[in-house]
Amino acid sequence: MAQIKIKNLTYTYPDKKEKSLRNINLQILPGEFVLIVGGSGSGKSSLIRSIASLAPDFYGGKQEGDIFINNKNLKTTNRRELVQTLGIVFQNPESQLVMTDTEQEIAFGLENIGTEEKTIKRRIMEVTSALSLSDFKNSFIAQLSGGQKQKVALASVLAMQPEILLLDEPTSQLDPIAGEEILTMVRRLNEENGTTVILVEQKLERCFHFADRILVMEEGKIVKDSRDIGEIVKWAVKKENQYIPPLSKLFAKAGYRDIPLTIKSGRNIIGKENLMKEESKVVKTIPEKSNNIEKSILKMKNIWFNYDSEHEVLRNINLDIKKGSFSVIMGENGGGKTTLLKILNGLLRPTKGKVEVMGRNMKKLKIEEISKNVGYLSQNPKDYLFLPTVKEEMEFTIKNLHLEKEVHIDDLLDKLEILEYKQSNPRDLSTGERQRVALATVLASNPKILLLDEPTRGLDYDIKEKLGKILKKFQEEGMTIIMVTHDIEFAAEYAEDVILLYEGDIIEKGNKKEVLTKSTFYSPQISRLFYDYEEKIVTLEEGLKFLNKEKRKRDEVI
């Protein structure tokens, strides 16, 4: 019997003409792990908000149709009863926590529903042990890392012992290791406690294999719903749909009948096909050389940095960034990545050491001078946008940096594919468009170096691909790009060099093929598949070429 039953659900947000959900019909069984995939604005979040009754109860708007949880219509369900059946974890750990310490945060929901103090204590003990939060029970939330904060958010929901757990991109702001940890916990809850899980996630390589069932959404509708994951993958490849992880996409594109969901099964398939023969293992390719780049544009010499006298954030960093290169900086949250970027754009001055931009000592330059050559896009594009039109936003940068008027606003907007929004209010645009407007305001100064801090956070596959191609285009025109990211797949696809930062030290740097293929966690799915090969493979295209080449070789032998 279905635990969640949705009948003809249509939903429109207040002040919006477009329907966010259109005629949804869905039944979810108890204990199912359902993954919802789709692009921005496809209705994924609206669907789980509707199941949690936040839309329309909290958001307002117009809803048609019915949702039943355990055969009870949500329209007649008491909210206090509902929150004990169903819990929701949101994207941003910072904005969903309301108290100042972990224990009080976990108790918050239970206090709201009037749970006895004795029971609250027991539930806190249970969830903190289950989620390995016991050591942080008395910690101040402000002191926790992003992953720990998200665990606290999950714990505060689990303390209410819900039968259904809804998660709206819970790992989008976390580093790969913390993200894996959260999703593994969710999977354990599903497997061991029988909790029904409905997960919305963009980083599919982290969770595709956990799902019992996948729903693909487009324009407010469920366009595909299947428990046969292989079928979904083949369907997606046929439709050129992006919402499948690279590993599955590789095998589907290469024409394999069996579609693997995990690296292990992928290796088994290749093994069975006899592709992993000894001779293929010795095939060696010279790592791709970065384009035409020999001249240094940015140099860091023995850089040390600390915010206070006790904690060293950066320790003896030496970097030499070549002109026209595309480098990514990766590492755990709090490892010093953003600090490094802020030193490169002059927002922070190193405690010790020297930074040279285009041959000039940065110590002697004012931030306005640096900004003319070094563009910086921070994590939150909204921080840039406050003027009524896109055009005014760009003119604001040009005027403040005293640049010549003939900066080609139209050309730039055209390159970023947002020319049509020149007179629109940037805050009214979609996530991806807003991010490109913020990027346009940065590029308005025509910088030679572009620094980006987590630019793919919260973006769907299509928008990421668009951004990646745009960045590549700028790189081809001679721009040097340095990007901080947790998005390994994006780094593997578009960057050239990788710098791994750990506790303020550079622990590895070099060509992406060298760095990404050596790592276990900081490596894309495709590299992990070909881990024991001499040939360094990191992108889907390379993987596809390799599989086809090996297949051809094998066929020739036969």
Add this chain to the structure above:
Amino acid sequence: MIYLYRKKENLIYELHTLTLAVFILSIFFLALLFTHPLYLTSLMFITSLLLITSGNLKEWKGYLKFSLPLVGIIIIVNTLFVRVGSTVLYSGPRVPVIGRIRITLEALIYGGAMGLRLLIIISIFCLFTYTVQPDRFMKLFGKFSSKLIFIIILSIRLFPLMVEDFERITEVQKTRGVSIENDSFINKVKKTLPMVSVLLLSSLERSFEQAESMYSRGYATGRRIIYKKDIKRTRDKIIFSATGVGLTAGIISYTWGYTTYTYYPELANLNLPDYNLYFIFLITLMVPSLLNWGCKKWPKLKSKI
């Protein structure tokens, strides 16, 4: 407040919030009552001792950096402007605004005593900020109005986030050429306005997200209880009782006039008519520090109390 509290491993951080709050308020109250230099010095000693034994010397130094110059100003202003003392230390020429310079010992000592009182109050605030957990402190008043208390807790949490947002937005705007450092006041205001508008927009969005999270966890669905995790132990009883005795001794001393001191026109004798009451006041208010020290020295003591 939220920014600064950090739990440390010592007895003071394991006390019931009410115990700590009562102690701190008692010192604050007595600092306002007393004028006698000996009593004021004792309060300063009690406060400093607790700040040091609770591991907050470094934090306290930060407070002293800005409060000591303030104390200096009080002493200078009082010495220059008050001429009622009889022991003249220096008599100088007539100066505009001040008039004839006449520095008296009484005015100097009075300025020092008032500066000391200010220092006690600032130090006790420092102790409060670094040792009292804000959620737990607010929950002490939960019985009066849980909604009001909750709003205060939420604001406490939002405030540092807004500060972080503002710092981030300022950084971003700096990279867009918005520089306010060497500008006139009007230009500074003009340039800050865009940042404030971004801040308001992002704060509104954040508040909306927090409200959604609260709503999804059943906030405002009926009677709400307040979960207090504080446990009252023997150590709380000891400190609570000692504070009660110390406070009573202080109030009795005040009522009998022992804590009042005559500065003008001539400094009175520093001797107290009764030292027994003074020592009761001093030793009982030193109990938190002594107990904390004792627990560090004999860890077994901590497990017993």
